[in-house]
Amino acid sequence: xxxxxxxxxxxxxxxxxxxxSFSLIRYQSNRPLQAVTANNNFSQHAISVYDPSYLKLYxxxxxxxxxxxxxxxxxxxxxxxxxxxxxxxxxxxxxxSCKTGSPETxxxxxxxxxxxxxxxxxxxPSQVLNLQRLSNGLISTNNIDSLNNYYRQYAENLPRxxxxxxxxxxxxxINASGAWKxxxxxxxxxxxxxxxxxxxxWWNNGNGIYARSWMSKNTVDSVIKKPLIxxxxxxxxxxxxxxxxxxxxxxxxxxxxxxxxxxYTLNVLQFLYSIPAFFIGAILVFIFANPYQLQLFxxxxxxxxxxENDSITIFALLKSWKYFILPVVTLSxxxxxxxxxxxxxxxxxxxxxNYVLSAKMMGVNNRTIVYKYVLKNALYSSSTFLFLLFxxxxxxAVIVEQMFSIAGIGNLLITAARSQDVPILIYLFGLIGLxxxxxxxxxDYFQQKIVGRLLSKKEExx
Amino acid sequence: MKWGYKIILxxxxxxxxxxxxxxxxxxxxxxxxxxxxxFMNNEQIKIGENDFYIMPLIPYRAGASDFNNADFxxxxxxxxxxxxxxxxxxxxxxxxxxxxxxxxGARFALxxxxxxxxxxxxxxxxxxxxxxxxxxxxxxxxxxxxxxxFPLLLFxxxxxxxxxxxxxxxxxxxxxxxxxxxxxGRLKNKSTASVKLNFENFESQLTILFSSxxxxxxxxxxxxxxxxxxxxxxxxLGITGWMEIAxxxxxxxxxxxxxxxxxxxxLSGASWMRITLKQxxxxxxxxxxxxxxxxxxxAIMSEAxxxxxxxxxxxxxxxxxxxxxxxxxxxxxxxxxxxPGICLSLCLHALFSIARSWNNxxxxx
Numbered sequence: 167x168x169x170x171x172x173x174x175x176x177x178x179x180x181x182x183x184x185x186x187s188f189s190l191i192r193y194q195s196n197r198p199l200q201a202v203t204a205n206n207n208f209s210q211h212a213i214s215v216y217d218p219s220y221l222k223l224y225x226x227x228x229x230x231x232x233x234x235x236x237x238x239x240x241x242x243x244x245x246x247x248x249x250x251x252x253x254x255x256x257x258x259x260x261x262x263s264c265k266t267g268s269p270e271t272x273x274x275x276x277x278x279x280x281x282x283x284x285x286x287x288x289x290x291p292s293q294v295l296n297l298q299r300l301s302n303g304l305i306s307t308n309n310i311d312s313l314n315n316y317y318r319q320y321a322e323n324l325p326r327x328x329x330x331x332x333x334x335x336x337x338x339x340i341n342a343s344g345a346w347k348x349x350x351x352x353x354x355x356x357x358x359x360x361x362x363x364x365x366x367x368w369w370n371n372g373n374g375i376y377a378r379s380w381m382s383k384n385t386v387d388s389v390i391k392k393p394l395i396x397x398x399x400x401x402x403x404x405x406x407x408x409x410x411x412x413x414x415x416x417x418x419x420x421x422x423x424x425x426x427x428x429x430y431t432l433n434v435l436q437f438l439y440s441i442p443a444f445f446i447g448a449i450l451v452f453i454f455a456n457p458y459q460l461q462l463f464x465x466x467x468x469x470x471x472x473x474e475n476d477s478i479t480i481f482a483l484l485k486s487w488k489y490f491i492l493p494v495v496t497l498s499x500x501x502x503x504x505x506x507x508x509x510x511x512x513x514x515x516x517x518x519x520n521y522v523l524s525a526k527m528m529g530v531n532n533r534t535i536v537y538k539y540v541l542k543n544a545l546y547s548s549s550t551f552l553f554l555l556f557x558x559x560x561x562x563a564v565i566v567e568q569m570f571s572i573a574g575i576g577n578l579l580i581t582a583a584r585s586q587d588v589p590i591l592i593y594l595f596g597l598i599g600l601x602x603x604x605x606x607x608x609x610d611y612f613q614q615k616i617v618g619r620l621l622s623k624k625e626e627x628x
Numbered sequence: 629m630k631w632g633y634k635i636i637l638x639x640x641x642x643x644x645x646x647x648x649x650x651x652x653x654x655x656x657x658x659x660x661x662x663x664x665x666x667f668m669n670n671e672q673i674k675i676g677e678n679d680f681y682i683m684p685l686i687p688y689r690a691g692a693s694d695f696n697n698a699d700f701x702x703x704x705x706x707x708x709x710x711x712x713x714x715x716x717x718x719x720x721x722x723x724x725x726x727x728x729x730x731x732x733g734a735r736f737a738l739x740x741x742x743x744x745x746x747x748x749x750x751x752x753x754x755x756x757x758x759x760x761x762x763x764x765x766x767x768x769x770x771x772x773x774x775x776x777x778f779p780l781l782l783f784x785x786x787x788x789x790x791x792x793x794x795x796x797x798x799x800x801x802x803x804x805x806x807x808x809x810x811x812x813g814r815l816k817n818k819s820t821a822s823v824k825l826n827f828e829n830f831e832s833q834l835t836i837l838f839s840s841x842x843x844x845x846x847x848x849x850x851x852x853x854x855x856x857x858x859x860x861x862x863x864x865l866g867i868t869g870w871m872e873i874a875x876x877x878x879x880x881x882x883x884x885x886x887x888x889x890x891x892x893x894x895l896s897g898a899s900w901m902r903i904t905l906k907q908x909x910x911x912x913x914x915x916x917x918x919x920x921x922x923x924x925x926x927a928i929m930s931e932a933x934x935x936x937x938x939x940x941x942x943x944x945x946x947x948x949x950x951x952x953x954x955x956x957x958x959x960x961x962x963x964x965x966x967x968p969g970i971c972l973s974l975c976l977h978a979l980f981s982i983a984r985s986w987n988n989x990x991x992x993x
Contacts, residue, residue: 179837440976442929444936444949445969448956456959561842568937569956580937583848591849595841602840 169611176603183599184365187592381585386593390578394597395478397567397574400493401559407498408505408555415502416509417536420517432510439503443562447496447569454492463491467572489570497559497566508551512544546617553609557602630985635978639971643735650728652689654681687713688725690732690946698723700961718963720954724946730967733948736941737975740862741928747866748923749916752873755831759874760881762827773809780805831874839871843930844937851939858941861934865927873919880915884908914986921983925976932972948972 379389422428455465464470470486472478516522517540525535545552564576571577575594582590648655653666659679666673667684675681688694694715696708701719709715717726784802847864884890884907893907934940935949948968955964 175833175836179833179840182837183841436980437973437977440925440980441969441973442932442976444933444952444956445965445972448952448965448969451956452959452962452965458960557840557842561845564844564848565933565936579845579848580939583851583939595845595849598842598845599840602842603836606836606840 172607380587393575393578404498408501412505416506420513446499467570493570512547516540516543632978632981643738646735650686650731651684657681688728690728694723729946732946736947737928740931741924743862744865744927745924748869752870756874756877759828759831760878835871843868869923918983918986921979925979
C-alpha cells in the first residue's frame with residue numbers, strides 16, 4: 167500500500183514538474199515562435215507581427231501576446247526582436263539597444279546579427295556594408311568595451327529615416343489599451359487548451375515543436391539516445407568502482423591493528439572529502455594527460471572509438487578502455503571517500519554486536535567475520551547511500567563530461583542550456599527526476615521488504 | 629578557538645578587505661594638497677608626477693589584463709615588472725594576476741555561500757517547523773484564506789516576472805499579500821470553522837519533489853533561461869538547498885516536543901511566542917549551526933562548480949571556479965589550478981569541521 171502511494175506521489179511530482187516547465191515556456195515568450203515558423207516552413211520575412219497567423223500561433227502555443235509587446239517596449243527581453251521580420255522594427259530595436267548602452271544587450275544584438283548575417287536584409291547596401299564591417303570587427307575583438315564603442319559609432323551613422331517611430335507608437339497604444347491584461351495570466355481550459363496541446367506534442371512525438379530539438383530539428387529522443395547510453399556506461403562502471411574500492415579500503419582499514427595509521431588515514435580521508443571533483447579532475451588531467459608530463463591516459467573523450475560512430479558496439483567499447491580511466495576516477499573519487507567513511511562507521515557499530523562475539527568464540531577468523539557477516543549488515547544500513555548513488559552520479563556527470571568532453575547527457579544539458587533548447591532541457595529534467603523518484607521508491611521497497619523482514623526475523627528469534 | 633573558525637575568519641577578513649588588498653587604484657592619494665581615497669569609487673583617476681600615493685599590497689585588480697606579463701607567467705618565471713609589482717602567484721593568458729583573482733574568488737564564494745545558506749535556512753526552518761506544528765493546530769488556514777491563496781500567488785508571480793518595476797516594490801507587494809492572508813486568518817479564526825491543512829504531507833511531498841531534481845541540473849537549466857548574475861545565483865542556490873534542513877529541523881522539533889520541559893512549559897500556560905523563544909530556539913541552535921555550516925559549504929561547492937561550467941557569475945567576475953576552468957584549458961599552467969583549488973578545499977574543510985563540531989553525532993548529516 168505504501169509503495170502504491172509512493173508511486174502516486176511520483177506521478178503527481180512529475181505532473182508538477184511538467185506544469186512548471188510549461189509555465190516557464192509561457193513566460194519566456196519569444197523563442198518558441200521561431201521554432202514554430204521554422205517547423206511550419208514559414209519564411210521569416212513572409213509574415214509580420216501584425217499578421218493574424220502570428221496571433222493564431224500565439225494562442226495555440228500558449229504565448230502571451232501582451233507580454234510579448236510589453237517586453238518589446240520595455241526591452242525586458244532584448245532578443246525579442248529576433249521575431250520581428252520587418253527591417254524597420256529591427257533597426258528600431260538595434261537603435262534602442264545602442265541607446266541603453268548595456269553591453270549585454272548589445273552582445274545579444276550582435277549574436278542575432280550573426281544569425282541573420284547571411285539572410286537578405288531589406289536595407290540600403292551602405293548599411294549592409296556597415297553591418298559586415300561591424301560583425302568582422304566584433305569577431306576579431308573580444309573586448310566588450312571596444313564592442314560597445316563600435317556599436318555606438320554604428321548607431322550614430324544610422325540614418326534616422328529608417329527608424330519607424332510608428333512602431334513605437336503602435337506598441338504604446340497596445341500597451342495602453344490592454345495594459346491590465348499583463349497583470350492577469352490567461353489560461354485556456356476548453357477542449358483545445360494550450361497545456362493539452364503541449365502534452366499531446368510530447369505524446370505524438372515529432373509532430374509539434376515541443377517534441378523536437380530547436381537546434382537540430384530532430385526529435386528529442388533521437389538526440390538524447392546516444393548521450394544517454396554513454397553516460398549510463400560511465401555511471402555503471404563508476405558504481406562498480408565505488409562499491410568495490412570502498413569495501414576493500416574500509417574493511418582493510420578496520421582490520422588494521424595499528425591504531426595510529428588508522429587514525430591518520432581517517433583524518434586524511436575526511437580532508438579528501440572536502441576536495442571538489444573538478445579540482446581532482448584538473449589535477450589528474452595535469453599529471454596523467456599532459457603532453458609535458460606523463461601523458462599516460464587521454465583526456466579528450468571525443469577521440470575515443472566509441473564516440474566516432476552512431477551505434478555503440480562492444481568492440482569499440484573495449485577498444486576505448488583507456489579513455490574511461492580518468493573520468494571514472496574523477497567521478498568516483500568523492501563518493502569512494504564518503505562511502506569508505508560511512509562503511510567504517512557502520513563496521514564499528516556492527517562489530518560491537520553479539521553475533522560477532524559468538525563467532526569469535528567459535529574461533530572464526532577475524533577477516534572472515536568482517537567480510538562475511540559484518541559487511542553484509544553494514545551494507546544494509548547504508549542502503550540509502552547506495553540507492554541514491556545512481557541519480558547523484560547522473561547529475562555529477564555534468565562536470566566530468568564537460569571536463570573530458572564526453573558527449574553524454576551532462577554535456578547535452580550544457581549545450582541545450584547555452585542555446586536555450588527548451589524541449590531538450592525539459593526532457594532531461596523529466597528523465598533525471600523520474601530516475602531519482604524511482605530510486606526513492608526502490609529504496610523504500612528495499613527497506614520495507616528486505617531489511618524490515620530481516621529485522622522481524624531477528625525479533626522472532628529473540 | 630578551533631582552527632576551522634580561524635580559517636573561515638581569515639577568508640572573511642580577506643573578503644572584506646579585498647578592495648584594500650588588491651586594486652589597481654591607490655588607497656590614498658594626495659594631489660595638489662587634496663586628500664582622496666580612490667579605491668572606494670569606480671571613477672578613473674590620473675596620477676600626476678608630484679602626487680603622493682599609497683598603492684595596495686597587490687597593485688592589480690582581479691580580471692584586469694597586464695599585457696607585459698601575458699601568456700601564463702608562472703610564479704617562478706622572470707617577470708616584466710619590478711620586485712614590488714610582481715605577480716606572486718603567476719598570471720593567466722591575458723596577464724591577469726592570479727593572487728588578485730584568488731582574493732576576489734574568496735569574496736564571491738563567501739557572499740554567495742553565506743546568503744544562499746541563509747535563504748535555505750530560513751525556508752527550511754519555516755517549512756520544517758510548520759510541518760512539525762501542523763497537527764497541533766498552530767498552522768491552520770481558513771476557507772477564505774485557502775480560496776484567496778492561489779489567486780494571490782498567481783498575481784504575485786505575474787508581477788514578479790511580467791511587470792517592470794523595482795525589486796523592492798515586488799518584494800513589498802509579496803509581503804503585503806502574505807500579511808493580508810494572515811490578517812484574514814485572524815479575522816476568521818474566531819467566528820467560523822477552519823480547514824486543517826495537512827501541512828506535513830504537503831511539506832514531505834515538496835521535499836521529495838525538490839530533492840528529486842539534482843541541484844546542478846536545475847540551476848544550469850534555469851540559468852540558461854534567465855539572466856545570469858549574483859542575485860539569481862544566490863536565489864537559485866537558496867531555493868534548492870533547504871530540503872535537508874527542513875527534514876532535520878522537523879525531526880528535532882518532534883524530539884523537543886516529546887520532552888518533559890516542553891510539556892511543563894505548555895502546562896504552565898506559556899504563550900507560543902515564549903515557548904518558541906525560550907524553549908525551542910535554544911535547543912535548536914546547535915543543530916541549526918551544523919546545518920547552516922553544511923549548507924554554506926554546499927553552496928560554495930555548487931558556486932565553484934557552476935563557475936567551472938561557465939554558468940556562475942558574469943564573465944568579468946573572477947571566482948575560484950573560473951580560475952580553475954582557465955587552468956584546465958592550458959596544460960602547463962599548474963598555478964591556475966593549484967592555488968584556487970587549495971583555497972576552495974581549505975574553506976570547505978573548515979566548514980565541514982565546524983559542522984561536525986556542532987553536530988555532536990546526533991544526526992548522520
